[in-house]
Amino acid sequence: xxxxxxxxxxxxxxxxxxxxxxxxxxxxxxxxxxxxxxxxxxxxxxxxxxxxxxxxxxxxxxxxxxxxxxxxxxxxxxxxxxxxxxxxxxxxxxxxxxxxxxxxxxxxxxxxxxxxxxxxxxxxxxxxxxxxxxxxxxxxxxxxxxxxxxxxxxxxx
Amino acid sequence: xxxxxxxxxxxxxxxxxxxxxxxxxxxxxxxxxxxxxxxxxxxxxxxxxxxxxxxxxxxxxxxxxxxxxxxxxxxxxxxxxxxxxxxxxxxxxxxxxxxxxxxxxxxxxxxxxxxxxxxxxxxxxxxxxxxxxxxxxxxxxxxxxxxxxxxxxxxxxxxxxxxxxxxxxxxxxxxxxxxxxxxxxxxxxxxxxxxxxxxxxxxxxxxxxxxxxxxxxxxxxxxxxxxxxxxxxxxxxxxxxxxxxxxxxxxxxxxxxxxxxxxxxxxxxxxxxxxxxxxxxxxxxxxxxxxxxxxxxxxxxxxxxxxxxxxxxxxxxxxxxxxxxxxxxxxxxxxxxxxxxxxxxxxxxxxxxxxxxxxxxxxxxxxxxxxxxxxxxxxxxxxxxxxxxxxxxxxxxxxxxxxxxxxxxxxxxxxxxxxxxxxxxxxxxxxxxxxxxxxxxxxxxxxxxxxxxxxxxxxxxxxxxxxxxxxxxxxxxxxxxxxxxxxxxxxxxxxxxxxxxxxxxxxxxxxxxxxxxxxxxxxxxxxxxxxxxxxxxxxxxxxxxxxxxxxxxxxxxxxxxxxxxxxxxxxxxxxxxxxxxxxxxxxxxxxxxxxxxxxxxxxxxxxxxxxxxxxxxxxxxxxxxxxxxxxxxxxxxxxxxxxxxxxxxxxxxxxxxxxxxxxxxxxxxxxxxxxxxxxxxxxxxxxxxxxxxxxxxxxxxxxxxxxxxxxxxxxxxxxxxxxxxxxxxxxxxxxxxxxxxxxxxxxxxxxxxxxxxxxxxxxxxxxxxxxxxxxxxxxxxxxxxxxxxxxxxxxxxxxxxxxxxxxxxxxxxxxxxxxxxxxxxxxxxxxx
Numbered sequence: 001x002x003x004x005x006x007x008x009x010x011x012x013x014x015x016x017x018x019x020x021x022x023x024x025x026x027x028x029x030x031x032x033x034x035x036x037x038x039x040x041x042x043x044x045x046x047x048x049x050x051x052x053x054x055x056x057x058x059x060x061x062x063x064x065x066x067x068x069x070x071x072x073x074x075x076x077x078x079x080x081x082x083x084x085x086x087x088x089x090x091x092x093x094x095x096x097x098x099x100x101x102x103x104x105x106x107x108x109x110x111x112x113x114x115x116x117x118x119x120x121x122x123x124x125x126x127x128x129x130x131x132x133x134x135x136x137x138x139x140x141x142x143x144x145x146x147x148x149x150x151x152x153x154x155x156x157x
Numbered sequence: 158x159x160x161x162x163x164x165x166x167x168x169x170x171x172x173x174x175x176x177x178x179x180x181x182x183x184x185x186x187x188x189x190x191x192x193x194x195x196x197x198x199x200x201x202x203x204x205x206x207x208x209x210x211x212x213x214x215x216x217x218x219x220x221x222x223x224x225x226x227x228x229x230x231x232x233x234x235x236x237x238x239x240x241x242x243x244x245x246x247x248x249x250x251x252x253x254x255x256x257x258x259x260x261x262x263x264x265x266x267x268x269x270x271x272x273x274x275x276x277x278x279x280x281x282x283x284x285x286x287x288x289x290x291x292x293x294x295x296x297x298x299x300x301x302x303x304x305x306x307x308x309x310x311x312x313x314x315x316x317x318x319x320x321x322x323x324x325x326x327x328x329x330x331x332x333x334x335x336x337x338x339x340x341x342x343x344x345x346x347x348x349x350x351x352x353x354x355x356x357x358x359x360x361x362x363x364x365x366x367x368x369x370x371x372x373x374x375x376x377x378x379x380x381x382x383x384x385x386x387x388x389x390x391x392x393x394x395x396x397x398x399x400x401x402x403x404x405x406x407x408x409x410x411x412x413x414x415x416x417x418x419x420x421x422x423x424x425x426x427x428x429x430x431x432x433x434x435x436x437x438x439x440x441x442x443x444x445x446x447x448x449x450x451x452x453x454x455x456x457x458x459x460x461x462x463x464x465x466x467x468x469x470x471x472x473x474x475x476x477x478x479x480x481x482x483x484x485x486x487x488x489x490x491x492x493x494x495x496x497x498x499x500x501x502x503x504x505x506x507x508x509x510x511x512x513x514x515x516x517x518x519x520x521x522x523x524x525x526x527x528x529x530x531x532x533x534x535x536x537x538x539x540x541x542x543x544x545x546x547x548x549x550x551x552x553x554x555x556x557x558x559x560x561x562x563x564x565x566x567x568x569x570x571x572x573x574x575x576x577x578x579x580x581x582x583x584x585x586x587x588x589x590x591x592x593x594x595x596x597x598x599x600x601x602x603x604x605x606x607x608x609x610x611x612x613x614x615x616x617x618x619x620x621x622x623x624x625x626x627x628x629x630x631x632x633x634x635x636x637x638x639x640x641x642x643x644x645x646x647x648x649x650x651x652x653x654x655x656x657x658x659x660x661x662x663x664x665x666x667x668x669x670x671x672x673x674x675x676x677x678x679x680x681x682x683x684x685x686x687x688x689x690x691x692x693x694x695x696x697x698x699x700x701x702x703x704x705x706x707x708x709x710x711x712x713x714x715x716x717x718x719x720x721x722x723x724x725x726x727x728x729x730x731x732x733x734x735x736x737x738x739x740x741x742x743x744x745x746x747x748x749x750x751x752x753x754x755x756x757x758x759x760x761x762x763x764x765x766x767x768x769x770x771x772x773x774x775x776x777x778x779x780x781x782x783x784x785x786x787x788x789x790x791x792x793x794x795x796x797x798x799x800x801x802x803x804x805x806x807x808x809x810x811x812x813x814x815x816x817x818x819x820x821x822x823x824x825x826x827x828x829x830x831x832x833x834x835x836x837x838x839x840x841x842x843x844x845x846x847x848x849x850x851x852x853x854x855x856x857x858x859x860x861x862x863x864x865x866x867x868x869x870x871x872x873x874x875x876x877x878x879x880x881x882x883x884x885x886x887x888x889x890x891x892x893x894x895x896x897x898x899x900x901x902x903x904x905x906x907x908x909x910x911x912x913x914x915x916x917x918x919x920x921x922x923x924x925x926x927x928x929x930x931x932x933x934x935x936x937x938x939x940x941x942x943x944x945x946x947x948x949x950x951x952x953x954x955x956x957x958x959x960x961x962x963x964x965x966x967x968x969x970x971x972x973x974x975x976x977x978x979x980x981x982x983x984x985x986x987x988x989x
Contacts, residue, residue, distance in 0.1 A: 043338070053322035054338040062327045062334075 002045055006034055010049060020050040024060055028067050037068040065119050072115040073108045075153050078132040082121035088128040088140065094118070096143050097131075100150065113157055114150070161225040163207075164233055176220040176231055177205050187233055188242060188271045190249075190308035190356050192221035195413045196318060202308050203245045204271060208235035217241050239276065246275030249306045252287045252331075253357075255280075260304065262358030265371040268306060271356075287331060294324075295342030296908040297349055297417060299363045307333050310354050318414075320550045320570030321345035335359065342912065345570070346543050346896045349420040353404050353413070364421065364908050365393075365401040377781035378405055378858070380768055381419035382474060382681040382761055383903045384542045386522060387770030387860075388415045392762055397805070398427040398787035399762050409521040409774070409859055416543035417912070418896055422903030426760045427787050430745045433807045436755040444756055444809055448819050451754050454737050455490075455820075458710045466709040468493035468699050472716035473680025474902065475813065476766025477775075478833055480682060481840045482814040483714055484689050488843075489821045493699065493708060497686035499721045500697040500976075503679055506647040506655050507687035510676045511773070511846075513659035513872065516864050517666065519772055520642055520673030526551035528673065530638035532590075533561040534658050535583050536646030536677045539568055540894045542771075545644070545677065546570060552642075558634040562587050564649070564956035565893060566919055574631060576623045577956040579889065580651045584877065586623065588614035591661055593632035599668045606873040607667045610660055613877065641665055642673040647683075649891050656875035663872040678771040685769040688846035688865070696722060697975060703731040710737035714813050715758060717746035720901050721964065723892060725971035726942040741813050744905060757810035759784060764812035764829075767853075776860035777853065784808045887979040888924065888960045892970065899964040916968040917950040919961035925951040928985055935988040938962075938980065942972035946988060960985075 010027055014020045027049060031042040038046075038061050047057045061067045065078065079097060081090050094105065097116055101109045108115040122137065124130040130139030138149055160169045163180050170179045175198060177187050190202035198221035207220045212229035217238050220231070232238065250272060257263040289302035312325045312335055323344045327334045337343070343351075351360040374393035379402070381388040388411035393401040402423055404415040425431070435447030442450070458466050469492060471483045480497065487495045498504045525531060525548045538546040550571040553559050559573035562583045567575055578586045592615040600611050635641060645658035658674060665672035678684060696718045702708040704727075711732070722728045732738055732751055740752035743760045763784035769775050786807030791800055800806060818832055819825060827835065833853065840847040849863045898904055898913030918936060920928075930936060932951035937944050938960075947968055955961065960980060962970050 055323050055325050055327075058338045059325045059327050063329045 002031070002034065006030065007049075014049060021052055021056075024050055024052065024057060025064070025067075028057070028061055028064075032067060037071050043069075065117070068115075071108075074113050074157055075133050076115045076117060078117050078119035078122065080120070080122050080124070080128070080130050080132070081118045082125075084125035085121075085129040090129050093129045093131070093141050093146070096146060100146065113154065159225045159227050159229075161227070161229045161231065163231045170225050172224075174225045176207065176223045176225050176229070179225040180207075180220065180231075180233065185233055187220050188246070188274055189221060190267065190271065190306060191310060193310055193314075193354060193413075196310065196313050196354075198222055199309070199313070202249070202306075204242055204249070204275065206238050206241045206245070208232045208238040210235070243276045246272055246277045247281070250277060250280070251282045251284075252303070253306065254286065254303045256304070256358075260301070260358040261299070261361040261366055262304075262355070263370060266358060267356035268304075269357075289334060292336045293340040294337065294360075295348070296911040297363055297421060298343065298351060299361045299366055300336065301359055301361065302334060302336065304358045305333075305335060306357060308356055309335075310356065311335050311351050311360065314350060314354050315345065315348075317554075318551070319345055319347050319350070319547065321347075324348075324351075346417045346539065346912075347414060347547060349417045350404060350414045362401050368400050369393075369395045374401070375782050377762075377779060379762065379781055380776055380778045381415060381422070382768065383418045383422040383900050384544075385473075385678040385681060385683055385771040386410060386542050386544055387681065387768055387774060387776055388419055388544055390415060390419060392423070392781040394762065394782040396788035397782065397785040397807075398789065399423050399781060407859060409523055410770070411544050412523060414544070414547065416547075416896070418543060418900060418903045418909065421906050421909050422900070423762070424907060424909075425744050425902050425905035426762050428745070428905060429790055431743065432745050432749055432755060433757050433786065433810055435757060435809070436752070438753060444811060444816065447754055447756050448816065451739055451756070452820065454754070455710060458736060462709050464491040465493060466707065467712070468495070468702065468708045468710070469712040469714060470496040470696055470699055470716045470718070471686065471714045472497060473678075473683040473686045475682055475686070475715050476761070476764075477682060477685045477769060477840075478766055478812065478814040478836050479714060479817070480685050480689050481836050481844070482817040484844070485836070485839055486817050486820050493702065494691045494694045495689075496694050496696045496699045497690045498679070498683070498695050499718065500695045501693055502652060503647065504687065504690055504693070504695045505652050506650065507678055507683055508690070508692065509652070510645070510647055510655040510659075510678065510771075511684060511687050511865050513656055514674060514676065514773060514864060516862075518659060518662045518672070518674040519862070519864065520675050521772060521774075522548050522675070524673060525549065525642050525644070525675060527555065528552045528640045528642040529555075529557045530635050530641040531557055531559045531644060532587060532635075532641065532661075533559065533563065533567075533573075533644045534587060534646065535563055535580060535648075535650035535654050536561075536644055537563060537565050537567050537893065538644070538677070539570070540896050540899075541646060541648065542677045543896055545675075549573070549644075558631065558638070560587075560590070560631050560634075563646075564889075564891065564959055565961055566952040566955040574627065575954055576627060577954060578623070579956045579959065580649060580654070582956075583650065583654055584657055586628070587657075587661065589628050590631045590635060591664065593628060594635035595664075595668055596636075603664075603667050607664055610664060610873040610875070635665075638670065640671045640673070642675055644675045644677065646677045648677075648679050649893060653876050660873050660875045676771050681770070682768050684771055684773055685767075688769075689844065700728055700731045700975075703734055706734075709735060710739070711735050712739045713741070713748055713752075714817065715742050717742070717744075717748050717901065719747045719971070720966065722975075723971055723973040723977065724942060724975045725969075727975060728971075741816055743810065744902070746901075756816050758813040758816065759810045763810070764815075766812070767856075770860075773862045773864055774860040775851065775856055775863060777856050784810070885979075887981050888920075888958055888985075889978055890960050890962060890973070890980050892962050892964050892973075895963045895965060898966065901966075904966050913965070913967075916947055916963045916965035916970075918945075918947045918963075919950045919952055919955060921955050921957040921959065922951050922953055923957050924959075924982075925949070928982060930985075930987055937986055937988050938972075939984045939986070940972040940980070941974050941977075943969075945970050945972055 027046045032038045043057050047054045127139030129141050158169045188204045200219045200222040205220045210230040291300040315324045379390045379392040389405035389407040391403045391405045402420050435442045435444045437450045483495045553571035561567050561575045562578045564579045643658040643662045662672040662674040739754040741756040741758050743758045762781040765778045765780040785805035897909050934949045936949045937946045
């Protein structure tokens with residue numbers, strides 16, 4: 001169930017725009033923040049609020065990398081696999097993350113803290129190889145830096 | 158007009174023609190996936206690459222994205238273009254499962270053709286193929302996503318062209334998935350077109366799955382007879398069974414598509430319970446024996462009561478040959494004038510519509526797509542003539558205003574303005590719109606009759622309840638439009654509405670607009686039936702005559718009055734009172750077991766026939782196959798069947814017109830083709846309405862239109878509705894059509910039965926509130942003949958003080974009194 005406060009806030013926002021569907025990404029992100037991921041229920045709630053069909057929301061939710069249609073860990077690591085990061089060692093960074101967290105790309109670590117997802121360019125080519133964790137960017141990465149980052153996040157969790 | 162050279166051949170094409178279309182006009186089929194004439198170009202699949210040698214573009218370009226222009230020289234065979242296309246098709250085939258041997262699209266698969274024509278033969282990709290989970294999409298369509306090449310045709314058709322929102326493209330890149338949010342039945346009643354439009358086997362026809370390859374089928378151009386539009390189809394038959402229908406391109410009527418009712422409404426043709434032998438008094442007989450008994454008994458009735466004691470009734474699903482033969486026999490034998498339509502009101506409305514539809518006003522369905530204002534007067538397109546709804550959507554997509562004046566909760570796959578007017582208020586409401594829309598300066602220049610008609614539009618009492626602002630908004634749109642079309646129904650409207658629609662169209666034309674007129678009629682051949690029927694003759698009048706004792710024998714020719722007549726008790730009593738009831742039909746309708754004599758007839762697929770659609774288009778259908786009991790049935794699952802006979806089993810049925818001809822002793826001497834010609838000659842000679850009917854040989858494949866009203870002399874005579882009905886607190890009852898479940902022939906299709914929602918009775922929320930009823934309640938209507946029980950649907954978008962009952966075979970709704978239009982509120986109660 002969506003808390004009334006959140007629903008009312010969204011409805012208020014929607015009432016202020018000409019075409020409710022222009023807020024679809026905002027609504028999906030808001031519901032994702034609330035549920036932790038965009039559940040089937042959340043897709044349907046988004047659709048209902050914006051006068052869209054569930055499919056129309058699903059078309060967008062599955063297109064965007066930052067909308068999670070499955071439960072994810074507390075920290076979502078988006079490791080960049082785009083051109084510059086790839087040239088600067090994306091492959092070994094990815095492998096290191098997999099080994100360190102004992103997961104495959106797309107998986108969540110056993111402690112439920114980390115989910116590893118690839119992303120195609122986050123605009124930090126100057127800091128390649130780079131990754132993004134919960135909206136914060138890290139780079140240029142080395143195995144040592146990764147250890148530190150993961151350790152810090154673990155301790156904060 | 159641009160002139161372009163493609164592969165050393167030049168052609169002049171209309172401005173805006175794409176190179177891929179210009180090539181097609183030359184007979185050069187450039188490979189394509191995402192391009193489809195009905196969907197347009199998107200340039201996504203890259204397989205239509207050609208080389209531009211000279212002109213404003215140079216090099217390899219997509220032929221679907223470039224308009225043909227002067228001085229262009231294009232090569233489709235240039236080495237570079239060929240190599241490009243070869244690479245494209247190779248990468249499109251990377252993940253394809255190569256399961257052609259078990260794929261129903263195999264043999265008529267665009268992907269197969271393009272792979273071969275693209276020159277890709279050997280697979281080089283060593284990687285693992287991507288796979289998908291398929292979805293259940295309902296009883297009509299089998300989903301098989303692994304075969305997908307991501308051309309996007311399905312989602313573009315489904316969402317853009319067709320206007321439904323439950324199928325689309327999900328995910329991205331290599332993982333792109335076409336389907337629904339959740340498994341389930343597709344909402345669109347046009348979903349079957351996905352099968353035709355998919356270039357490979359992602360969507361295949363489910364009811365005919367694994368039945369055969371395209372080349373196994375006898376494929377025959379055919380016609381849909383499940384509503385009055387007469388869309389073109391292709392019927393595929395195999396092993397003595399029609400198994401599949403597809404849309405057949407027709408630029409005047411249905412374009413590239415058909416609705417699901419039309420696509421799957423053919424099952425009645427091969428049903429196990431289809432009656433194929435003649436019967437009299439419960440005994441099986443040959444048709445000749447049956448006919449002999451019929452003749453003998455008819456003679457006995459003539460001897461005692463005179464020939465006027467015999468009556469014959471057809472229906473709007475008869476072919477023109479049958480309709481004509483019914484009349485010819487009735488006249489030759491001095492029987493009662495034959496009835497074709499269910500009651501006087503329908504007969505009158507259809508006759509009016511025919512009489513005012515003149516060549517200056519009439520538009521084809523495809524012309525509606527380019528209208529810029531469409532007024533729908535008392536018609537429910539999606540339910541009465543589904544493809545019309547799709548035409549309205551295309552008009553709306555191009556910016557047309559669609560205004561629907563109809564009391565029912567009309568639903569259309571596009572934006573439209575709904576003014577829920579009761580049948581009388583359609584006049585005053587739309588009258589007010591036209592009245593407001595035309596300037597005094599324009600009106601002053603009109604002829605006197607047009608001017609009088611114009612002023613009469615505002616004269617009537619304002620019986621509508623919509624806001625003045627709605628009228629004004631529509632009037633403003635109507636004022637500025639150039640190509641308005643009046644779409645008018647003939648079922649629930651008052652008797653004057655068909656004439657009103659014509660007069661309004663004529664008035665708008667007089668006011669300088671290219672106005673058009675389009676009717677929807679009750680049944681495939683209602684136009685022809687309306688032409689042949691006498692004024693004031695209907696099934697209802699025949700029933701009265703039976704009750705009065707003046708008619709003792711009734712012959713029902715492919716006519717099941719129990720399906721449509723609102724008073725079942727009355728009609729059953731009347732049928733019992735008859736001394737002789739003879740029925741000829743190709744379906745096992747409810748009247749068949751009641752018949753003293755039954756003679757089996759053939760279907761459209763076995764005998765073909767002539768059908769005239771609601772715009773007066775005469776269309777000839779050739780038989781699709783020879784007929785007979787399906788092999789699956791005679792062989793009892795075994796194949797080949799081990800019955801040895803010189804004759805195909807189950808071909809005894811004859812066309813109804815052949816059977817009828819024998820009642821006036823002309824059937825035996827001449828063969829079927831000559832008899833057909835003979836019927837046509839008789840029609841042209843004896844029926845004034847048909848003297849313009851073209852000869853069989855002159856009817857082109859697209860059909861040809863013929864009109865009764867020679868240019869506008871009958872216009873501006875429309876009367877105001879009587880009004881009459883004062884508010885006495887009762888609810889007006891409208892019995893109406895649904896897309897699935899109310900049309901008699903398609904109701905025999907099992908797959909469509911699965912689609913038809915449980916029939917609901919509809920009521921406006923204000924009435925429901927007053928009666929203390931809620932949406933979803935089970936309600937009982939206590940009527941004279943019995944009780945109708947159904948779920949109640951409470952809606953906002955309909956006229957108040959009304960009750961909408963679907964004419965659904967499952968509802969047993971025929972409990973009304975003849976002519977009953979109102980029901981007291983205390984006759985409605987909730988069932989606990």
